[in-house]
Amino acid sequence: MSGSSRTDGAGDRGPRSGEPTEPVRVWHGLADTSVLLDGFHALKHALRFDASIPVALTSDKAAVLALAQDLAPDVSDALDALLAETDEATLRALVPRLHPTAVAALAVRPSRGGNLRALERTPRVAPVVVLDDPRNLGNAGAVIRLAAGFGATGVVTTGTLDPWHPTVVRGGAGLHFATAVERVDVGELPKGPLFALDAEGEDIRGVEIPDDAVLAFGSERSGLSAELRARTDHLVALPMRPQVSSYNLATSVAMALFHWSSGRPPKAQA
Structure with missing residues (x-):
């Protein structure tokens, strides 16, 4: 999306004062403690899953709203009310790397206590995914998107x-707000039978994974840690051709x- 200039004073600077306008001041005040939502799709998902979003900026509001009408009409009204327009140079100065959709927003990170309560709540209707000492931020974001x-x-x-690192959030496309995401010690894992993926385990195709x-x-480089392996109830393996590592x-x-999901009846969409 191309940037556009403002004539109503709602962008980076007031028309005469040279001072940042209110949305930019809000951004500066919250940036160090908030979750950065990079791009239209991250903001779209965060809105759908009730994230608290105090400020959202774009350099081309009309283009963003047109995109919403095409791809996500359910959030069009919310975007119209939330988005403030600023010039592209200001927007680029606020974010490490401007998304091609020229949208950025700040969201309130869900409380750790609330997430831990959601993870511990029983009975559960779906598994908890554990990434044991992951190293790749992009992989972690992709997993969160899948889990959601x-x-x-x-x-x-x-x-x-940190599963809330900006690069992880970017990879998760805003879907951190659709599930509970936290970092814990192995000794603090949620209750439930622990199934760990390992090449030495039983073929997962013959194992029923409970809800x-x-x-x-395990981590991309070293697999399961000794501490997690010691707590595991079941080692299971994915089918893999010989000589593929x-x-x-x-x-x-x-x-x-x-x-896990195969064989279960489709759930009604919310």
């Missing part, structure tokens, strides 16, 4: 990676969640 699509109860990470399962996946992390999660 399958309706998983949540995604938790162990280790040092209250905790599905654990591994699958991408997100691919592994997708196959495991599809196996």
